[in-house]
Amino acid sequence: MEIRILAPTGALGAGFRTESLERGVAMRPHVIACDAGSTDSGPAYLGGGEPKLSREAVARDLRHLLKARDTLGVPLIIGSCGTSGCDSGVDWVAEIAREIAAAERLSFSLALIYADQEPADLVRRYREGRIRPLDGAPEIDEETLRASHVVAMMGVEPIQQALREGAQVVLAGRASDTALYAALPHMLGADPGLTWHAAKTIECGAACAIPPSADGLFVHLREDHFDVEPLDPASRLTSHSVAAHTLYENANPFLIAEPSGTLDTTEAAYTALDERRVRVAGSTYRPSDTYTNKLEGSRLVGYQTIVIGGIRDRVVIEQLPELLPKAKEYFRAKIKDVFGGRVDPDDVDIDYRLYGRDAVLGPHDPARDEPVHELGILITVTAPTQHLAHAISTFVAHASSHLPVPEYDGLASTIAYPFSPPETDRGPVFRFTLHHVAVPESPHELFRTVHENVRDSDDEVTA
Amino acid sequence: MTRLLDLCSLIRSKNAGPFWLTFDFMARDTDSYRTLRDSGALNAELFAELYGADPAQVLVVNHDRAEAVKVSFPRPVRQGDLADSDSYGGQQYAPLVDLLVGSETPPVVLRE
Numbered sequence: 001m002e003i004r005i006l007a008p009t010g011a012l013g014a015g016f017r018t019e020s021l022e023r024g025v026a027m028r029p030h031v032i033a034c035d036a037g038s039t040d041s042g043p044a045y046l047g048g049g050e051p052k053l054s055r056e057a058v059a060r061d062l063r064h065l066l067k068a069r070d071t072l073g074v075p076l077i078i079g080s081c082g083t084s085g086c087d088s089g090v091d092w093v094a095e096i097a098r099e100i101a102a103a104e105r106l107s108f109s110l111a112l113i114y115a116d117q118e119p120a121d122l123v124r125r126y127r128e129g130r131i132r133p134l135d136g137a138p139e140i141d142e143e144t145l146r147a148s149h150v151v152a153m154m155g156v157e158p159i160q161q162a163l164r165e166g167a168q169v170v171l172a173g174r175a176s177d178t179a180l181y182a183a184l185p186h187m188l189g190a191d192p193g194l195t196w197h198a199a200k201t202i203e204c205g206a207a208c209a210i211p212p213s214a215d216g217l218f219v220h221l222r223e224d225h226f227d228v229e230p231l232d233p234a235s236r237l238t239s240h241s242v243a244a245h246t247l248y249e250n251a252n253p254f255l256i257a258e259p260s261g262t263l264d265t266t267e268a269a270y271t272a273l274d275e276r277r278v279r280v281a282g283s284t285y286r287p288s289d290t291y292t293n294k295l296e297g298s299r300l301v302g303y304q305t306i307v308i309g310g311i312r313d314r315v316v317i318e319q320l321p322e323l324l325p326k327a328k329e330y331f332r333a334k335i336k337d338v339f340g341g342r343v344d345p346d347d348v349d350i351d352y353r354l355y356g357r358d359a360v361l362g363p364h365d366p367a368r369d370e371p372v373h374e375l376g377i378l379i380t381v382t383a384p385t386q387h388l389a390h391a392i393s394t395f396v397a398h399a400s401s402h403l404p405v406p407e408y409d410g411l412a413s414t415i416a417y418p419f420s421p422p423e424t425d426r427g428p429v430f431r432f433t434l435h436h437v438a439v440p441e442s443p444h445e446l447f448r449t450v451h452e453n454v455r456d457s458d459d460e461v462t463a
Numbered sequence: 464m465t466r467l468l469d470l471c472s473l474i475r476s477k478n479a480g481p482f483w484l485t486f487d488f489m490a491r492d493t494d495s496y497r498t499l500r501d502s503g504a505l506n507a508e509l510f511a512e513l514y515g516a517d518p519a520q521v522l523v524v525n526h527d528r529a530e531a532v533k534v535s536f537p538r539p540v541r542q543g544d545l546a547d548s549d550s551y552g553g554q555q556y557a558p559l560v561d562l563l564v565g566s567e568t569p570p571v572v573l574r575e
Contacts, residue, residue: 037483038465039478039480039542040478040551041550041551041554042542042543043481043542043543043552044482044543087502103503134481134482135520135537136483136520136537136538137482138482138541174545185497186575207554239528240529240530243526243528244487244489244531245528246529247485247487247526247529247533248477248487249477249478249479249480249485250485251479251480251485251522252522252524252528252535253524253529253533254524254526268528270528296481300544326475349545351546351556353548356532359548360548360549360554360557361548361554361555361557362548364514364515366513366515366558367558374556382545394505430543431541431543431544431545432481432482432541432542432543432544435480435481435482459535
């Protein structure tokens with residue numbers, strides 16, 4: 001048995017060399033799979049439903065992949081569409097795919113798999129004890145579930161179902177990255193441990209290649225090992241770089257959780273086949289007693305306005321630890337006064353970040369007391385509406401640039417603002433709310449699949 | 464005295480999901496890896512002191528095949544929160560670059 005998998009890039013829209021894709025196509029893969037999302041860019045994408053990468057960049061990659069799929073006649077599987085894998089992300093990528101099909105005269109059967117979760121369903125599951133915290137999870141209650149935009153992360157099963165029902169292109173909502181690459185090999189009876197390990201190795205594209213690049217990897221999966229190689233002939237893999245990739249963005253490099261069980265790489269052996277290719281054997285898979293789907297949630301926190309400035313005077317810098325707490329107290333009184341008691345100061349967050357002191361590492365920074373000659377200052381004002389955040393930020397910016405320095409008689413300017421106006425509205429701000437799993441009745445329960453025939457316009461007779 | 468960067472070809476920090484932070488210490492070679500692993504310099508107490516982590520929740524994994532030490536713990540502030548300053552967790556490794564590592568020194572020598 002040999003199953004060949006083409007992973008063109010780490011993220012749809014991140015790009016790849018067309019020559020690399022051609023090399024991959026020439027090796028006749030059984031499936032092309034590509035991840036399109038991540039939580040890594042923060043809660044704004046799931047909270048707001050907007051994709052991170054541009055429409056143009058996603059269309060560029062998708063055009064090449066749809067044409068490659070058409071040439072080969074094999075499935076193309078794309079997961080976590082639109083960055084967060086929310087329903088509008090799936091629809092966004094589907095719309096791009098239809099436009100490409102029309103322009104390139106491609107026809108294919110398309111499956112869209114949606115992963116958004118209804119608040120009422122989540123509350124019911126929560127009451128039934130079928131939403132469980134993972135290590136490090138925040139406290140939640142029913143209100144958290146009602147107020148959050150939640151997606152469930154699918155395993156291989158909904159993707160396999162879509163393939164069995166005839167889908168040639170699968171655009172999935174939130175999915176385990178590895179499930180995209182593992183779905184077809186599992187259906188064809190490949191070894192589960194090796195399949196999951198191969199999937200884990202290629203899910204970031206050529207991130208584990210030397211040098212790391214936005215490009216692809218290719219896997220030959222056989223009975224008792226898999227071989228992996230970069231698609232770019234100038235790029236290489238080493239046994240060390242492939243072994244080390246199990247560390248990437250994982251808490252535990254030996255035990256990697258999937259919805260149906262755990263990949264165990266403890267006994268995996270990595271052997272260089274030549275300068276560029278690595279053989280991996282010995283990985284195992286332990287099915288779990290309980291099937292779980294990870295949940296991700298994001299909710300609106302408020303609206304933010306920011307102010308950026310710099311402080312150069314050493315006298316002002318020395319006085320900041322005294323001046324900033326006083327300024328915050330002043331703002332609380334000012335909010336009550338200006339808004340006639342209609343705005344509770346507790347509903348407004350005003351924060352100063354001092355770049356050059358401890359803005360990046362916070363109060364634990366071992367170098368925070370070292371002398372500096374210049375500080376960058378970022379003021380954030382977060383309030384229930386954008387209007388309110390902006391209105392408050394105008395007097396925060398003004399007062400912050402005229403802090404009462406005890407050494408100086410009279411009005412001094414204490415912050416250098418590079419911009420006019422100094423305030424910038426940043427829009428809605430979100431927070432992640434869930435680090436939990438749902439325990440469904442079946443691997444399909446949390447997902448909805450819609451099939452569609454995409455036909456190029458001259459081919460409509462067969463539609 | 465050996466510093467962590469003398470032993471490592473890559474030191475990085477990154478989110479492992481929005482609620483965990485993870486650090487990778489890739490050794491330069493086998494000898495460097497053994498020195499680093501056996502020194503015990505990368506221990507739970509160090510990460511508790513530097514990042515406010517709960518020592519009981521700090522996971523330290525020695526990966527012999529990758530010649531790397533990996534340390535993970537729940538993020539003190541969840542990713543992207545109002546109080547989070549490093550959305551990808553990408554600069555959190557900074558104070559470790561010059562960590563002194565050696566069998567003859569106590570493992571934690573970052574602050575008086």
